[in-house]
Amino acid sequence: MKQKNRGLAVFTFLVFVFLLGPLLIISVTSFEGGSVLKFPIETFSFKWYENIFKVNMFLTSFKTSIIVSLAGNLLALILGIPAAYALSRFDFKGKSVLNAVFISPILIPGIVLGFTFLRYIVTTYHFPIYTGLFIGHTIIMLPFVIRVISSSLSTFDFSIEEAAHSLGASKIGTFFQVVLPNIKSGIIAAVMIAFLESFNNVDISVFMTGPGVSTFPIQMLTYVETYFDPTIAAISVMLMIITAFFMFIVERLMGLSYFTKR
Amino acid sequence: MRNRTIYLLLLPGALFLTIFMVIPILLTIGSTFFNEGSFSFEGYLHYFQDKYFIGILLTTLRVSLVTTFICILLGFPVAYYISKVGTRTKVLLLLLSIFPLLTSSVVRSFSWMIIIGKNGVLNKLLLSIGLIEEPLNILYTPTAIIIGLVHLFLPLIIITLIGVLENMDEDLLTAAESLGASRLGVFTKVVLPLSMPGLVIGSILVFVGSFTAYTTPALLGGKQRVISTFLYQNATTLNDWHTAAIVATIMIVITLLVTIIMNQIAYKINPKG
Structure with missing residues (x-):
């Protein structure tokens, strides 16, 4: 048994080298002093990190991405929390259909969603591109918000709510004073997971570009088409630091079980 | 009375999704059956006879299938190992699996451009140890897309x-071991059926994810089109919305079919799962 485990351990190690090696290599290349991306690096410098803040298209698109993700996140919470509550708390006619509708943005290919958003929200409904981005990102965040909050509600004891209610608290009052505080960590985790999902999104955002409007990942793609300097590597390192930070917070709030559950 | 509250809670979200997603999707699918105002299947007949489109569709299916197989072959032993190690190692390995999953797909695909490019890390390494004479052309081929997709979906x-x-x-x-089953027997007769x-769920996620992925083929595929980059090209650069709508519908149908059929298979194998 021991012998077999050693072989398995080596195999696992090699697979993790494959998974994390590229991320390590891109991190190292971000410190290159020359103007061509290479590994191993020849001279050491921080100048490509400085360069991120000098490229205008990165600054404006970063702002756009943050605004779209935060505003979309807020709307997804406003629409998603009541829905998650109703779907986990009650049994009613048409529940499975509604459940499917709320989860469907994950099931439909992202690139298909992006195309239909461009065709209908922007072209047919005549919303500006910025609003289209906001609506599209709200839609892709909704399933994540509903999933995380539902799983948070599944451990909530609804008899507490009934107790508060029988002691004279109003329905709405009970919800805000009893239910919401109890699922607070679930809501924060939902915000973080949905934010990452939206901020990293390419499939929807790639269709929603216009004069002066574009999201951060789309600008990264555009930049890579023309330049092969370490700026993207420097950006990658900064994004990975943010991702790691978010991951640790979600782990603290929900544990790792959220990720392994399907 | 209670029912009214429930529907009021669900209404805003359901309405939002209906107006901005369900109706647009249905209109997109519906539009593919009309050619200059009259009902026809012409669009589909045309594309299923078009060698270029069939080529793209088959390449995408092949790439997704190979990616799924590699992910299972690499992922299963690793998952088995992680499920057996002590808690602290397990948490660490889980975090290391989840981290790439949450990292931007642009970053992850781009990192492979540095590795498999003509002057990339891999070629430099293989040339220096004398394993190859000429640099390998991996970047901008279906193989590059497969490597990128395996990297993308293996953690999943x-x-x-x-x-x-x-x-x-x-x-x-x-129990199986003490009753005399060999190690291989335990694996094929007990571990495999129970997993x-x-x-099946993992394969659906990887296959559908690979079939519909955009960023990885766009960065690593070069001129090699897959179905999602073909849709994008028609919808934006070529402005051919009729074709884009047909491709979108084909993508929806294939992903739904794969998901439903695989779920049925999973149910047949293990009705309790």
């Missing part, structure tokens, strides 16, 4: 399988 199948393998009753394995539901 690992953590899905860990969820299933952790719940497996250790006593069953001991089927996880394998």
